[in-house]
Amino acid sequence: MKNSSSRGFITSLLFLVGGLVAGLLLGVILHALTTGKFSANYFTDVPSWMLGFLVGALAFFYGLLGYNGVVRGLVWQVVGTLSGAAFVTLVRWILDTVGGGEYTLFDLRNYGLSEPAWVFGGLVGALSFMAGVGAVGDWFKWAKGDETHDHHPEEPTWRTYFGVSLDHKVIGIQYTMTSLLMLSVGGLFALIFRTELALRLKPDGPSMDIISLNLYNSLMSLHGMVMIVSILLGIAGVINYLVPLLIGAKDMAFPRMNAFSYWVTIPAAVLLLGSLGFGGFDTGWTGYPPLATRAPLGMQMFYLGVWVAGWSSILGALNLITTVLRMRAKGMTAFKMPIFVWASLATSLISLTATQMIGLAFQLSMFQRLFGMPFFDVAKGGNPILFQHLFWFYSHPVVYVFVLPGLGVISELLPVFVRKPLFGYKWVAMSSIGIALVGFLVWAHHMFTSGMNEYLRVPFMYATLLVAVPTGVKFFSWVATLWQGKITREMPTPFLFLLGGIVVFLLGGLTGPPNATVATDLHLHDTYFIVGHFHDTMFGGYIFPFFAALYYWFPKATGKRLNETLGKWHFWLMTPSFLILTLGMMRIGLLGMRRRIADFDPTLGFDAWHVILTISAFGIALAVLIFFFNIYKTLKSSEKATGNIWDSRSPEWQVPSPMPAYNYEKEFEVVGEPYDYGLPGSTYVKM
Amino acid sequence: MSSNEHSHSNSLFQGIVTFVVLAFLTAVEFFIAITNASLLLLTTVAFIKAGIVVYYYMHIYKLFEDEDEHAHDHNSFAWKLATNRLGLWLFIVSDAFLFGGLLVARFNLLGLTRPHLDQVLGLGVTAALLLSSFFMNRAETLMAQGDRKGFVTSAAITLLLGLGFFLGVVFVEWPNAAHEGLTASGSAAGAVFYMMTGMHAFHVLTGLIFLGIIIRNALRGHYSAEQHWAVEAATVYWHFVDVVWIFFYPALYLIGRLGG
Numbered sequence: 014m015k016n017s018s019s020r021g022f023i024t025s026l027l028f029l030v031g032g033l034v035a036g037l038l039l040g041v042i043l044h045a046l047t048t049g050k051f052s053a054n055y056f057t058d059v060p061s062w063m064l065g066f067l068v069g070a071l072a073f074f075y076g077l078l079g080y081n082g083v084v085r086g087l088v089w090q091v092v093g094t095l096s097g098a099a100f101v102t103l104v105r106w107i108l109d110t111v112g113g114g115e116y117t118l119f120d121l122r123n124y125g126l127s128e129p130a131w132v133f134g135g136l137v138g139a140l141s142f143m144a145g146v147g148a149v150g151d152w153f154k155w156a157k158g159d160e161t162h163d164h165h166p167e168e169p170t171w172r173t174y175f176g177v178s179l180d181h182k183v184i185g186i187q188y189t190m191t192s193l194l195m196l197s198v199g200g201l202f203a204l205i206f207r208t209e210l211a212l213r214l215k216p217d218g219p220s221m222d223i224i225s226l227n228l229y230n231s232l233m234s235l236h237g238m239v240m241i242v243s244i245l246l247g248i249a250g251v252i253n254y255l256v257p258l259l260i261g262a263k264d265m266a267f268p269r270m271n272a273f274s275y276w277v278t279i280p281a282a283v284l285l286l287g288s289l290g291f292g293g294f295d296t297g298w299t300g301y302p303p304l305a306t307r308a309p310l311g312m313q314m315f316y317l318g319v320w321v322a323g324w325s326s327i328l329g330a331l332n333l334i335t336t337v338l339r340m341r342a343k344g345m346t347a348f349k350m351p352i353f354v355w356a357s358l359a360t361s362l363i364s365l366t367a368t369q370m371i372g373l374a375f376q377l378s379m380f381q382r383l384f385g386m387p388f389f390d391v392a393k394g395g396n397p398i399l400f401q402h403l404f405w406f407y408s409h410p411v412v413y414v415f416v417l418p419g420l421g422v423i424s425e426l427l428p429v430f431v432r433k434p435l436f437g438y439k440w441v442a443m444s445s446i447g448i449a450l451v452g453f454l455v456w457a458h459h460m461f462t463s464g465m466n467e468y469l470r471v472p473f474m475y476a477t478l479l480v481a482v483p484t485g486v487k488f489f490s491w492v493a494t495l496w497q498g499k500i501t502r503e504m505p506t507p508f509l510f511l512l513g514g515i516v517v518f519l520l521g522g523l524t525g526p527p528n529a530t531v532a533t534d535l536h537l538h539d540t541y542f543i544v545g546h547f548h549d550t551m552f553g554g555y556i557f558p559f560f561a562a563l564y565y566w567f568p569k570a571t572g573k574r575l576n577e578t579l580g581k582w583h584f585w586l587m588t589p590s591f592l593i594l595t596l597g598m599m600r601i602g603l604l605g606m607r608r609r610i611a612d613f614d615p616t617l618g619f620d621a622w623h624v625i626l627t628i629s630a631f632g633i634a635l636a637v638l639i640f641f642f643n644i645y646k647t648l649k650s651s652e653k654a655t656g657n658i659w660d661s662r663s664p665e666w667q668v669p670s671p672m673p674a675y676n677y678e679k680e681f682e683v684v685g686e687p688y689d690y691g692l693p694g695s696t697y698v699k700m
Numbered sequence: 701m702s703s704n705e706h707s708h709s710n711s712l713f714q715g716i717v718t719f720v721v722l723a724f725l726t727a728v729e730f731f732i733a734i735t736n737a738s739l740l741l742l743t744t745v746a747f748i749k750a751g752i753v754v755y756y757y758m759h760i761y762k763l764f765e766d767e768d769e770h771a772h773d774h775n776s777f778a779w780k781l782a783t784n785r786l787g788l789w790l791f792i793v794s795d796a797f798l799f800g801g802l803l804v805a806r807f808n809l810l811g812l813t814r815p816h817l818d819q820v821l822g823l824g825v826t827a828a829l830l831l832s833s834f835f836m837n838r839a840e841t842l843m844a845q846g847d848r849k850g851f852v853t854s855a856a857i858t859l860l861l862g863l864g865f866f867l868g869v870v871f872v873e874w875p876n877a878a879h880e881g882l883t884a885s886g887s888a889a890g891a892v893f894y895m896m897t898g899m900h901a902f903h904v905l906t907g908l909i910f911l912g913i914i915i916r917n918a919l920r921g922h923y924s925a926e927q928h929w930a931v932e933a934a935t936v937y938w939h940f941v942d943v944v945w946i947f948f949y950p951a952l953y954l955i956g957r958l959g960g
């Protein structure tokens with residue numbers, strides 16, 4: 014088994030290379046056909062490379078799995094996309110011919126087909142993926158009036174993870190691995206454009222050294238959205254794996270919808286990354302019109318990808334809320350729930366509702382491009398500010414979607430490592446809900462310079478500053494929990510990441526009020542100060558706690574503990590690199606470095622700073638590579654860690670690792686407080 | 701047995717009363733619109749109408765009903781029913797934000813003006829949808845009594861009325877409006893009108909498909925007085941589509957003065 018799978022892996026790598034070359038050649042040939050001549054420059058075409066990556070990925074998974082699971086999904090997506098596009102083209106051709114016009118079937122210079130054809134094709138392709146991978150079959154059976162069998166959990170093999178499974182633990186790991194993949198892709202994009210920023214090979218004048226302006230803009234824009242999708246997948250992974258275990262449920266409330274929520278992110282990711290192959294786009298991750306209405310076709314693929322990914326957020330949140338409200342173990346009243354469950358609930362309330370708004374904003378902009386509907390065209394009575402309101406109504410609260418689970422992880426794990434009760438449990442629980450609710454009232458602080466009505470500025474400024482109150486409650490709780498804690502000398506890796514998270518999130522938090530205050534924001538808006546600020550909040554609120562959670566629960570999922578030495582290398586390389594990166598960003602931002610620009614005036618004197626920042630970025634990348642190597646090494650090693658290695662009171666650690674397929678053989682009962690560490694005689698759950 | 705029957709006839713009667721009240725309120729709405737078109741009054745009436753539908757037709761209170769002793773058996777029908785109900789309502793909450801966003805777009809772009817539309821047609825399709833809600837409620841009530849035949853008849857009438865609404869909006873109202881110069885690409889008002897009615901019509905269409913599925917399955921002998929979750933889900937969803945129109949109708953046809 015092991016042998017055949019590893020031989021399969023090597024063969025699959027060959028398939029990958031072969032597919033990449035074949036796709037690239039196909040792209041070059043298409044380009045040569047469309048222009049009628051051939052040039053060696055065609056080998057550096059981004060669309061051809063994207064085609065290469067797509068065919069390569071397909072070939073790789075085909076080598077690994079055969080025509081199954083994700084491979085069938087991707088093939089159906091490609092076929093669906095082309096059929097959808099062909100359908101629209103045909104309909105338009107018929108309509109036009111009947112109307113007496115002459116419709117050009119293939120505009121070869123413009124990706125062959127028209128924009129509406131590709132957009133409709135993209136949508137059909139995403140739906141085809143879901144049908145191909147097999148995530149919707151049971152629903153069709155229900156519609157036909159047929160019965161389906163409830164699933165029976167089985168011990169997963171590695172193949173289980175590449176196909177549809179209804180087990181929340183498998184889905185949780187699928188989410189997490191996809192998230193790490195997207196994290197690497199988004200990080201790679203950042204490394205490419207950071208390298209461009211650091212290089213100045215031509216001493217005067219504009220200096221684009223390794224990539225074009227269009228590619229810089231596209232990569233920079235995609236870095237934002239790919240990372241956002243990665244974070245959404247990461248929190249969905251941790252929530253999916255943990256919440257049913259923490260509350261003593263057998264699975265999520267709607268297992269099929271759970272599988273749907275995961276799998277729909279794959280075609281969404283393909284669309285999102287596919288935007289690079291359709292000319293990219295240059296709006297940044299926000300996709301503001303009116304620039305968006307003039308951007309290349311990649312803009313539409315970006316919109317569509319985010320729109321499809323939104324379904325994952327909405328349905329995942331719906332599932333989680335129902336699970337928490339309906340499936341808690343006996344005795345687990347609201348104020349005996351683990352803090353992480355509270356945080357997941359708060360986060361899901363936002364995902365459930367606000368996600369509709371970004372979907373709507375992007376849909377309106379898509380329709381403006383497709384049908385000329387002038388929602389954001391001032392000349393015809395539209396209003397571009399409307400887009401920003403709708404967009405930020407989601408995109409501000411969503412930052413709390415990103416950080417609340419992370420802050421929940423910190424509160425959840427801190428007491429384990431300091432062997433003390435969590436300070437102010439109820440306040441911490443309510444602060445998550447508080448942040449989520451206040452988060453709905455602050456969106457326009459992103460728009461102080463947008464030209465919106467001026468009377469809106471001050472109310473939004475105060476509402477924003479109000480967020481500091483529930484967040485402050487969390488910090489107070491962490492500090493008071495750490496106070497006089499029994500911290501061991503060796504400082505296990507998850508604990509290091511918790512502390513790192515607290516420090517970095519504090520930096521992010523403290524740099525927030527200057528942006529929230531109108532007077533200072535008018536200066537700071539659209540500078541690297543903002544970039545530094547939100548990278549601090551994202552790393553402190555998500556990346557550090559996410560890694561803490563991975564180190565902490567990895568033994569639960571696999572029965573093996575990640576290597577401590579490599580873990581410490583990971584932490585001690587990533588943390589200083591990251592601090593240099595963001596503090597440096599804030600410094601040059603204060604001095605006038607604009608964000609999102611591909612090049613800058615050499616006389617500003619930021620050249621050296623950009624070199625330092627780029628080196629730091631590579632430091633973070635190296636740290637993450639060490640983490641990947643750690644996973645590989647740990648999975649290969651034979652050392653087992655099946656017991657309660659952290660000495661936790663939480664129910665999932667009271668059963669052996671890896672977690673049995675059925676979760677708990679018998680339902681447990683909650684009989685005490687969750688975080689009474691160090692109190693003699695206290696118990697949380699009775700197994 | 702007699703008390704059971706009493707409560708059944710009660711809910712049929714309740715459906716009729718609810719419909720009469722809703723029809724009356726719609727008439728009041730129209731009257732307000734031709735007299736002073738007050739935003740406040742029209743919004744208030746819309747909220748009252750929506751509240752009535754949510755309570756008497758969508759039975760939101762079922763979410764908070766006490767469960768019986770089987771509540772903790774996650775394989776029991778009672779548990780699954782209550783869980784599905786919660787899931788459906790959460791979906792509706794989410795979807796409501798989409799329509800809320802469209803209303804925000806409408807008031808942001810058009811303010812207190814409204815596009816020039818065919819009032820008779822508007823009132824006509826509104827009446828069709830309202831009547832379809834009545835028959836939908838009747839269908840669900842009959843199924844709860846175990847009257848499968850009565851259910852199929854009422855659900856089929858609902859389907860026809862819904863189809864009438866859909867065709868009326870997309871194939872009569874849209875060409876009409878376009879003929880009058882209100883095109884999707886001509887002005888923000890046109891864009892808003894086609895987007896709102898289009899998005900709503902899309903939901904009507906999915907509701908019609910859902911209705912078709914439950915009618916077909918009922919004809920094949922599925923569902924019983926005790927177990928008919930799919931019927932309840934289709935009903936609640938259909939009424940939700942009606943609730944959306946309760947807000948969209950005044951927003952598009954009644955509120956504000958005619959725009960240029």
